Amino acid sequence: MLVLKNAHHTYDARTTVKLPELHTDKGDHLLITGLSGSGKSTLLHVLAGVLRPTRGTLTINGTDLYKMSESQRDRFRGRNIGVIYQQLHLIDTLSVEVNIRIAQYMAGIPEDLNRIRDLCSELGIGEKMRSYPGQLSQGQKQRVSIARAVVNEPALLLADEPTSSLDDLRSEDVVGLLKKMAEKTGATLVISTHDSRVKRHFDNVVDLELPVGEVA
Template identity: 40%
Template sequence: MTAVLDVSAISKAYGSDRILSDLSFSVEPGEHLLLLGPSGSGKSTLINLVTGLLTPDSGEIRIGGEAMTGIDGAARDDLRRRRVGIIFQTLRLVSALSIRNNLRMAQQLGSGRTDDAAIDQLLDILGIAHRADAKPRQLSHGQAQRAAIARALVGRPDLMVADEPTSALDDANAQRIAQLLIDTARAQGTTLLIATHDQRLRQFIPRSLDLATMAEAA
């Protein structure tokens, strides 16, 4: 079975500051993984490498068997659109478009087509079907979070990458978003890769990679 994500001997440095050194791991279909560590441990660098927004100094990354490394920027963009969904720390929704049209745009960019039935199903799963025609600024904070999750998942990506999705939330809301991510990813057949320093997420995703510990051992 082909791994959803395969990272092999990745290294990355900024000048003399080595952030990642010979890091290897894989995530199989049906698995989820936490990338743990405090600020500065390399979490954001690693997810930017995985999503093709940065290139490593050495090593290889494959998404669903396709190389994210050793290809040009346009090819990385294409692979990311087809196979990866990203939830950024900022919502990244187009303010002038309704939630439905934000999702249509994401579908069009990813696959070249739109599927309103899939949009309706995802919004229903996330509990915001009644806000499909609202603009992002008209949503509550919780609704906007769900819309951002919907945008990342609407193309049914193999891999969804989330950067600190719960660190600014209280316990109740962190639990709600974590469970929502897991339940929606399961319904969509998507693997989660979550970069966080939020130890509360361990109860939801038991498999983790502690980048700070690995750096100390290197």
């Protein structure tokens, strides 16, 4: 369902990041590991549909993402790809509920308050729907971010360093939660991390190496 082929990305005509060949099936869980500078972020952005690689193709559910026009890709991204960024990037001026609702709005999907309510209670933030991000703990914010990523039932769920700032126990929780959410909607889950604690939960691991001769 997700295929990345022959891809590399060149920044400033000098730094070239070679991206791995990826091939996953529906419902696969994939872990991408590697040190900083190994191209994890680049890979994630390419997979998220927000960074066109200099060369190569990305196919999700048979759609070649970077052959589409930009507005088509915007639309596709909103409906098919959910991303949980390391910096959660909630919108401070909007309540929890609207932060999740905006994912439906931006993707042009009918707003479904019941779906949001169910999701929030499942993620343990049902009481916080009217709160603003500034009033939440880091863990709660992450759950809002997860809710926002999965509310449109994406085919691909991406998470960037979801456990980096968490202790062991919470780290376990979050990985479990992401897996659960992905399984519920049959999404392909791709987690990028340098956190070795996460590795044992995944069979399918792609380890990125630092490019030879390149200094990150």
